[in-house]
Amino acid sequence: MTYDLIPALIPTLRPLLAAEASAEALGSGTDPGDLEQAVWLRLLERVESEGPPADPALWLRGAVQAEARRTRRTSRREAAYAAEPADAAERGPEQRALTADRDRALHAAVRRLPGRCPRLMAALLSPEDLTYREIAGELGMSQGSLGPERSRCLGCLRRMLAAEVAAPTPRGMER
Incomplete structure (x- = not known):
């Protein structure tokens, strides 16, 4: 090794x-510092495998151009995320599983509600985002009675879920 x-x-x-990287960075849309770093790395790899280049200045120009071409090719193939994956916590597999489990529990509880509450709550939870007028027409009830009915159904659902989710005390007895 030399x-x-x-x-x-x-x-x-x-x-x-620095000069070559600045010139090539303009055309490749990359940061000159990134190009410099990549070329220094390529030089180290070259010295390790083949020894130092015979004409270092000529090799350096070719290496900068090759890295800039590689960067342009790569950037054409890459698609930017709408948000950083680390920032999009809701999109992680763990969060998706927890959300799906919570949704299943909620829909199961809604199905156990009395009277016309299951149909009303299912319409309110619908991904179609129905208006009160559409819900009233679908359920055959007046639009004015949807609010009070919804309030009663939510109260019933709240009591039902509170009883199911009650945390046990340290001795294993429910509160």
Whole structure:
């Protein structure tokens, strides 16, 4: 390995690399610092496998151009996320599983409600986002009675879920 040559190459190649990377970065739409870093890495890999280039300046220009071409090709194939995956916590598999489980429990509880509450609550929870007029027409009831009926159904659902979710005390007895 001829790593001892690298300290001598760096000071001579740094200004040339900075200039070449700045020029190529404009055309490739990448950051000049990213290009510089990639070329330094390629130089290390080259020195390890083949030894230092015979004409370092010529090799450097070719390496910068090759990295810029690779960056352009890659950017054409890549699609940007609408949001960072780490920021989109709701999109993670764990969150999707928890959300699906919560939705199943809610819909199961809605089906156990008395009277016409299951139909009313199913219409309110519908992904179609129905208006009160559409819900009233679908259920055959007046639009004015939807609010009070919804309130009674939600109260019943709240009491039902509170009884099911009650946390046990440390001795295993429910509160």
